[in-house]
Amino acid sequence: SAYSEKEKLLKAIDVGIDKYVIKPIDMDELFALLEQIVKTKIIGADIIEISGGYSFNQTKKVLVKNGVEIALTKKELAFISLLVKRIGTLVLTEEIRNVVWFGEKVNDPAVRTFIKRIRDKVGAGLIKNSPGLGYKIELKK
Template sequence: MSKVLKNLTILIVEDESETRKLMQDVLSDEFSNIITAQNGDEGLKKFKKYNPDMVISDIAMPIMDGLEMTEQIKKISSDTPIIALSAHSEKEKLLRAIDVGVDKYVLKPIDMEEFLATIELVATQKIQSTNDIQLSDGYSFNKTKRVLVKDGVEISLTKKELAFVSLLIKRLGTIVLHDEIKNVVWIGESVSEAAIRTFVKRIRDKVGANFIKNAPGLGYKIEANS
Protein backbone atom coordinates (compact mmCIF):
# COMPACT_ATOMS: atom_id res chain seq x y z
CA MET A 1 0.00 0.00 0.00
CA SER A 2 1.48 3.36 -1.04
CA LYS A 3 2.01 6.19 1.47
CA VAL A 4 -0.68 8.27 -0.29
CA LEU A 5 -3.25 5.47 0.12
CA LYS A 6 -2.16 4.75 3.70
CA ASN A 7 -2.95 8.34 4.69
CA LEU A 8 -6.57 8.09 3.55
CA THR A 9 -9.34 8.18 6.18
CA ILE A 10 -11.75 5.21 5.96
CA LEU A 11 -15.24 5.09 7.51
CA ILE A 12 -16.58 1.58 8.28
CA VAL A 13 -20.35 1.31 8.85
CA GLU A 14 -21.43 -2.13 10.09
CA ASP A 15 -24.03 -3.15 12.67
CA GLU A 16 -22.47 -6.52 13.53
CA SER A 17 -19.87 -5.71 16.20
CA GLU A 18 -17.59 -8.70 15.49
CA THR A 19 -17.52 -8.02 11.73
CA ARG A 20 -16.95 -4.31 12.36
CA LYS A 21 -14.03 -5.01 14.70
CA LEU A 22 -12.51 -7.54 12.30
CA MET A 23 -12.62 -5.04 9.42
CA GLN A 24 -11.22 -2.31 11.68
CA ASP A 25 -8.33 -4.55 12.79
CA VAL A 26 -7.48 -5.62 9.22
CA LEU A 27 -7.73 -2.12 7.74
CA SER A 28 -5.76 -0.54 10.61
CA ASP A 29 -2.70 -2.34 9.25
CA GLU A 30 -3.23 -0.71 5.86
CA PHE A 31 -4.66 2.74 6.64
CA SER A 32 -3.68 5.28 9.32
CA ASN A 33 -7.17 6.62 10.03
CA ILE A 34 -10.13 4.28 10.62
CA ILE A 35 -13.52 5.52 11.87
CA THR A 36 -16.43 3.18 12.68
CA ALA A 37 -20.20 3.47 13.00
CA GLN A 38 -22.87 0.88 13.82
CA ASN A 39 -25.74 2.03 11.60
CA GLY A 40 -26.45 4.34 8.67
CA ASP A 41 -27.65 7.21 10.83
CA GLU A 42 -24.45 7.22 12.88
CA GLY A 43 -22.45 6.68 9.68
CA LEU A 44 -23.96 9.77 8.05
CA LYS A 45 -23.25 11.88 11.14
CA LYS A 46 -19.63 10.68 11.28
CA PHE A 47 -19.24 11.31 7.55
CA LYS A 48 -20.28 14.94 8.07
CA LYS A 49 -17.99 15.27 11.10
CA TYR A 50 -14.82 13.55 9.89
CA ASN A 51 -14.98 14.02 6.10
CA PRO A 52 -13.51 10.54 5.25
CA ASP A 53 -11.97 9.68 1.88
CA MET A 54 -13.86 6.39 1.51
CA VAL A 55 -16.88 4.64 3.06
CA ILE A 56 -17.29 0.87 3.51
CA SER A 57 -20.83 0.00 4.54
CA ASP A 58 -23.10 -2.95 5.17
CA ILE A 59 -26.49 -2.66 3.46
CA ALA A 60 -28.90 -4.26 5.95
CA MET A 61 -28.73 -2.17 9.14
CA PRO A 62 -31.22 -0.78 11.68
CA ILE A 63 -32.35 2.88 11.90
CA MET A 64 -30.95 3.76 8.44
CA ASP A 65 -29.74 1.13 5.98
CA GLY A 66 -26.55 1.38 3.94
CA LEU A 67 -28.23 2.34 0.67
CA GLU A 68 -30.21 5.19 2.21
CA MET A 69 -27.02 6.43 3.87
CA THR A 70 -25.16 6.15 0.54
CA GLU A 71 -27.82 8.25 -1.17
CA GLN A 72 -27.47 10.97 1.49
CA ILE A 73 -23.65 10.92 1.37
CA LYS A 74 -23.58 11.17 -2.43
CA LYS A 75 -25.76 14.30 -2.23
CA ILE A 76 -23.10 15.85 0.02
CA SER A 77 -20.00 14.54 -1.79
CA SER A 78 -20.64 12.70 -5.06
CA ASP A 79 -16.97 11.75 -5.58
CA THR A 80 -16.50 9.94 -2.24
CA PRO A 81 -16.15 6.20 -3.07
CA ILE A 82 -18.55 3.86 -1.27
CA ILE A 83 -18.14 0.07 -1.10
CA ALA A 84 -21.32 -1.77 -0.11
CA LEU A 85 -21.31 -5.14 1.72
CA SER A 86 -24.20 -7.59 1.68
CA ALA A 87 -24.95 -11.24 2.39
CA HIS A 88 -27.51 -11.12 -0.44
CA SER A 89 -27.12 -10.86 -4.19
CA GLU A 90 -30.72 -10.16 -5.21
CA LYS A 91 -31.06 -8.27 -8.46
CA GLU A 92 -33.26 -5.59 -6.85
CA LYS A 93 -30.63 -4.75 -4.22
CA LEU A 94 -27.87 -4.66 -6.83
CA LEU A 95 -29.88 -2.30 -9.02
CA ARG A 96 -30.76 -0.11 -6.04
CA ALA A 97 -27.07 0.01 -5.07
CA ILE A 98 -26.20 1.21 -8.58
CA ASP A 99 -29.02 3.79 -8.50
CA VAL A 100 -27.79 5.44 -5.28
CA GLY A 101 -24.18 5.56 -6.46
CA VAL A 102 -22.42 2.62 -4.78
CA ASP A 103 -18.98 2.26 -6.42
CA LYS A 104 -18.36 -1.42 -5.61
CA TYR A 105 -20.53 -4.25 -4.25
CA VAL A 106 -18.89 -6.98 -2.13
CA LEU A 107 -20.72 -10.14 -1.08
CA LYS A 108 -20.44 -11.66 2.40
CA PRO A 109 -18.79 -13.74 3.74
CA ILE A 110 -15.86 -11.47 2.95
CA ASP A 111 -12.63 -12.84 1.51
CA MET A 112 -10.20 -10.42 3.20
CA GLU A 113 -7.52 -10.70 0.51
CA GLU A 114 -10.00 -9.85 -2.26
CA PHE A 115 -11.58 -7.21 -0.03
CA LEU A 116 -8.25 -5.41 0.47
CA ALA A 117 -7.53 -5.60 -3.25
CA THR A 118 -10.93 -4.03 -3.98
CA ILE A 119 -10.33 -1.22 -1.48
CA GLU A 120 -6.88 -0.50 -2.92
CA LEU A 121 -8.31 -0.44 -6.46
CA VAL A 122 -11.12 1.96 -5.52
CA ALA A 123 -8.76 4.19 -3.51
CA THR A 124 -6.25 4.34 -6.38
CA GLN A 125 -9.00 5.21 -8.88
CA LYS A 126 -10.23 7.96 -6.56
CA ILE A 127 -6.79 9.54 -6.28
CA GLN A 128 -6.08 9.28 -10.01
CA SER A 129 -9.46 10.70 -11.04
CA THR A 130 -9.44 13.63 -8.62
CA ASN A 131 -5.73 14.39 -8.32
CA ASP A 132 -5.78 17.89 -9.85
CA ILE A 133 -9.03 19.77 -9.33
CA GLN A 134 -9.52 22.79 -11.55
CA LEU A 135 -11.18 25.68 -9.73
CA SER A 136 -12.40 29.09 -10.89
CA ASP A 137 -10.17 32.07 -11.79
CA GLY A 138 -6.96 30.12 -12.45
CA TYR A 139 -6.87 28.17 -9.16
CA SER A 140 -6.25 24.43 -8.89
CA PHE A 141 -5.80 22.00 -6.00
CA ASN A 142 -3.52 18.96 -6.06
CA LYS A 143 -5.02 16.33 -3.72
CA THR A 144 -1.92 14.13 -3.64
CA LYS A 145 0.46 16.94 -2.67
CA ARG A 146 -2.34 18.80 -0.82
CA VAL A 147 -1.37 22.17 -2.27
CA LEU A 148 -3.39 25.10 -3.61
CA VAL A 149 -2.01 26.66 -6.81
CA LYS A 150 -2.83 29.99 -8.47
CA ASP A 151 -1.63 30.48 -12.06
CA GLY A 152 1.10 27.88 -11.51
CA VAL A 153 2.32 29.35 -8.19
CA GLU A 154 1.88 27.34 -4.97
CA ILE A 155 0.16 29.21 -2.10
CA SER A 156 1.54 28.49 1.38
CA LEU A 157 -1.17 27.51 3.90
CA THR A 158 -1.03 26.48 7.56
CA LYS A 159 -2.37 23.08 8.63
CA LYS A 160 -5.75 24.53 9.72
CA GLU A 161 -6.00 26.70 6.61
CA LEU A 162 -5.33 23.67 4.44
CA ALA A 163 -7.97 21.64 6.31
CA PHE A 164 -10.50 24.44 5.71
CA VAL A 165 -9.69 24.82 2.00
CA SER A 166 -9.66 21.01 1.50
CA LEU A 167 -13.12 20.72 3.09
CA LEU A 168 -14.59 23.44 0.85
CA ILE A 169 -13.02 21.85 -2.23
CA LYS A 170 -14.46 18.47 -1.30
CA ARG A 171 -17.91 20.13 -1.16
CA LEU A 172 -17.16 22.21 -4.26
CA GLY A 173 -19.95 24.58 -5.28
CA THR A 174 -22.03 23.96 -2.14
CA ILE A 175 -22.18 25.86 1.15
CA VAL A 176 -20.28 24.23 4.02
CA LEU A 177 -21.98 25.14 7.30
CA HIS A 178 -20.18 26.73 10.25
CA ASP A 179 -20.73 23.66 12.48
CA GLU A 180 -19.09 21.32 9.97
CA ILE A 181 -16.16 23.71 9.54
CA LYS A 182 -15.67 23.77 13.33
CA ASN A 183 -15.81 19.96 13.55
CA VAL A 184 -13.25 19.42 10.77
CA VAL A 185 -10.82 22.33 11.27
CA TRP A 186 -11.00 22.75 15.06
CA ILE A 187 -11.48 19.14 16.21
CA GLY A 188 -12.21 19.16 19.95
CA GLU A 189 -11.50 22.90 20.23
CA SER A 190 -13.89 25.73 21.03
CA VAL A 191 -13.99 28.48 18.41
CA SER A 192 -16.25 31.53 18.02
CA GLU A 193 -17.93 32.79 14.84
CA ALA A 194 -15.77 35.94 15.10
CA ALA A 195 -12.61 33.82 15.23
CA ILE A 196 -13.73 31.93 12.10
CA ARG A 197 -14.31 35.22 10.27
CA THR A 198 -10.81 36.41 11.21
CA PHE A 199 -9.39 33.04 10.13
CA VAL A 200 -11.13 33.26 6.72
CA LYS A 201 -9.95 36.87 6.24
CA ARG A 202 -6.36 35.70 6.82
CA ILE A 203 -6.77 33.03 4.13
CA ARG A 204 -8.31 35.56 1.73
CA ASP A 205 -5.29 37.81 2.26
CA LYS A 206 -3.18 34.93 0.92
CA VAL A 207 -5.38 33.56 -1.86
CA GLY A 208 -7.42 36.57 -3.01
CA ALA A 209 -10.65 38.13 -1.78
CA ASN A 210 -13.01 36.36 -4.19
CA PHE A 211 -11.76 32.77 -3.90
CA ILE A 212 -13.82 31.90 -0.82
CA LYS A 213 -17.49 32.93 -1.02
CA ASN A 214 -19.45 33.86 2.09
CA ALA A 215 -23.04 32.75 2.78
CA PRO A 216 -24.02 35.14 5.61
CA GLY A 217 -25.14 33.31 8.75
CA LEU A 218 -24.57 29.88 7.15
CA GLY A 219 -20.99 29.21 6.07
CA TYR A 220 -18.60 29.34 3.12
CA LYS A 221 -18.04 27.78 -0.30
CA ILE A 222 -15.57 27.62 -3.19
CA GLU A 223 -16.99 27.71 -6.70
CA ALA A 224 -16.31 24.99 -9.26
CA ASN A 225 -14.56 25.86 -12.51
CA SER A 226 -17.22 27.32 -14.82
Protein backbone atom coordinates (compact mmCIF):
# COMPACT_ATOMS: atom_id res chain seq x y z
CA SER A 1 0.00 0.00 0.00
CA ALA A 2 1.11 3.55 -0.69
CA TYR A 3 0.17 4.70 2.80
CA SER A 4 2.44 4.36 5.83
CA GLU A 5 1.06 3.01 9.11
CA LYS A 6 1.00 6.57 10.52
CA GLU A 7 -0.96 7.90 7.52
CA LYS A 8 -3.48 5.02 7.85
CA LEU A 9 -3.92 5.79 11.55
CA LEU A 10 -4.43 9.51 10.92
CA LYS A 11 -7.02 8.72 8.21
CA ALA A 12 -8.78 6.34 10.65
CA ILE A 13 -8.89 9.02 13.35
CA ASP A 14 -10.33 11.52 10.83
CA VAL A 15 -13.33 9.30 10.10
CA GLY A 16 -14.06 8.60 13.76
CA ILE A 17 -12.33 5.26 14.26
CA ASP A 18 -11.04 5.17 17.81
CA LYS A 19 -8.87 2.04 17.69
CA TYR A 20 -6.37 0.83 15.12
CA VAL A 21 -4.98 -2.70 15.30
CA ILE A 22 -1.48 -3.11 13.88
CA LYS A 23 -0.39 -6.35 12.22
CA PRO A 24 0.54 -8.92 13.35
CA ILE A 25 -2.70 -8.99 15.31
CA ASP A 26 -2.53 -10.04 18.95
CA MET A 27 -5.66 -12.20 19.44
CA ASP A 28 -6.06 -11.21 23.12
CA GLU A 29 -5.97 -7.53 22.11
CA LEU A 30 -8.46 -8.17 19.29
CA PHE A 31 -10.95 -9.95 21.60
CA ALA A 32 -10.61 -7.21 24.24
CA LEU A 33 -11.23 -4.61 21.54
CA LEU A 34 -14.30 -6.47 20.25
CA GLU A 35 -15.67 -6.73 23.79
CA GLN A 36 -15.17 -2.98 24.28
CA ILE A 37 -16.92 -2.23 20.98
CA VAL A 38 -19.88 -4.39 21.96
CA LYS A 39 -20.16 -2.60 25.30
CA THR A 40 -19.80 0.94 23.97
CA LYS A 41 -21.34 0.79 20.50
CA ILE A 42 -23.99 -1.90 20.70
CA ILE A 43 -25.06 -2.36 24.31
CA GLY A 44 -24.05 0.95 25.90
CA ALA A 45 -25.96 4.18 25.61
CA ASP A 46 -24.69 6.82 23.24
CA ILE A 47 -24.66 9.44 25.98
CA ILE A 48 -22.40 9.21 29.01
CA GLU A 49 -23.58 11.30 31.94
CA ILE A 50 -20.72 13.09 33.68
CA SER A 51 -20.88 15.08 36.92
CA GLY A 52 -21.81 18.78 37.00
CA GLY A 53 -24.40 18.79 34.20
CA TYR A 54 -21.94 17.50 31.60
CA SER A 55 -22.55 14.64 29.20
CA PHE A 56 -20.64 13.20 26.27
CA ASN A 57 -22.37 11.93 23.14
CA GLN A 58 -20.19 9.06 21.87
CA THR A 59 -21.90 8.87 18.48
CA LYS A 60 -21.68 12.57 17.65
CA LYS A 61 -18.40 12.96 19.58
CA VAL A 62 -19.56 16.13 21.35
CA LEU A 63 -19.30 17.40 24.91
CA VAL A 64 -22.53 18.93 26.23
CA LYS A 65 -23.11 21.06 29.32
CA ASN A 66 -26.71 21.61 30.44
CA GLY A 67 -27.96 20.79 26.93
CA VAL A 68 -25.51 23.09 25.10
CA GLU A 69 -22.76 21.65 22.89
CA ILE A 70 -19.26 22.94 23.64
CA ALA A 71 -17.18 23.66 20.52
CA LEU A 72 -13.85 21.81 20.68
CA THR A 73 -10.94 21.47 18.26
CA LYS A 74 -9.86 18.00 17.02
CA LYS A 75 -7.08 17.75 19.59
CA GLU A 76 -9.32 18.99 22.42
CA LEU A 77 -11.94 16.45 21.41
CA ALA A 78 -9.31 13.68 21.30
CA PHE A 79 -8.29 14.64 24.86
CA ILE A 80 -11.87 14.74 26.21
CA SER A 81 -12.75 11.49 24.38
CA LEU A 82 -9.75 9.75 25.96
CA LEU A 83 -10.73 10.89 29.46
CA VAL A 84 -14.38 9.92 28.91
CA LYS A 85 -13.41 6.44 27.66
CA ARG A 86 -11.44 5.98 30.87
CA ILE A 87 -13.90 7.91 33.05
CA GLY A 88 -13.08 7.87 36.75
CA THR A 89 -9.55 6.62 36.01
CA LEU A 90 -6.37 8.67 35.95
CA VAL A 91 -4.94 8.98 32.43
CA LEU A 92 -1.19 9.53 32.53
CA THR A 93 0.27 12.57 30.80
CA GLU A 94 2.44 10.33 28.60
CA GLU A 95 -0.64 8.53 27.24
CA ILE A 96 -2.34 11.89 26.63
CA ARG A 97 0.72 12.98 24.61
CA ASN A 98 0.65 9.76 22.57
CA VAL A 99 -3.06 10.04 21.75
CA VAL A 100 -3.51 13.79 21.27
CA TRP A 101 -0.15 14.58 19.65
CA PHE A 102 0.41 11.26 17.88
CA GLY A 103 3.92 11.26 16.45
CA GLU A 104 4.60 14.88 17.49
CA LYS A 105 6.99 16.11 20.17
CA VAL A 106 5.30 18.15 22.91
CA ASN A 107 6.70 19.29 26.27
CA ASP A 108 4.97 19.46 29.68
CA PRO A 109 4.36 23.24 29.62
CA ALA A 110 2.61 22.90 26.22
CA VAL A 111 0.38 20.11 27.60
CA ARG A 112 -0.52 22.24 30.65
CA THR A 113 -1.31 25.26 28.44
CA PHE A 114 -3.46 23.06 26.18
CA ILE A 115 -5.43 21.73 29.17
CA LYS A 116 -5.83 25.24 30.60
CA ARG A 117 -7.41 26.32 27.28
CA ILE A 118 -9.81 23.37 27.47
CA ARG A 119 -10.69 24.22 31.09
CA ASP A 120 -11.39 27.81 30.00
CA LYS A 121 -13.89 26.43 27.46
CA VAL A 122 -15.55 23.69 29.50
CA GLY A 123 -15.19 24.97 33.07
CA ALA A 124 -12.45 24.30 35.59
CA GLY A 125 -14.34 21.63 37.54
CA LEU A 126 -14.68 19.00 34.81
CA ILE A 127 -11.05 17.95 34.43
CA LYS A 128 -9.27 16.83 37.60
CA ASN A 129 -5.48 16.98 37.85
CA SER A 130 -3.07 14.70 39.68
CA PRO A 131 0.09 16.87 39.68
CA GLY A 132 2.98 15.25 37.87
CA LEU A 133 0.88 12.23 36.84
CA GLY A 134 -2.12 13.03 34.65
CA TYR A 135 -5.79 13.96 34.41
CA LYS A 136 -9.24 12.44 34.78
CA ILE A 137 -12.96 13.11 34.56
CA GLU A 138 -15.16 11.84 37.38
CA LEU A 139 -18.29 9.80 36.71
CA LYS A 140 -21.65 11.26 37.77
CA LYS A 141 -22.38 10.42 41.39
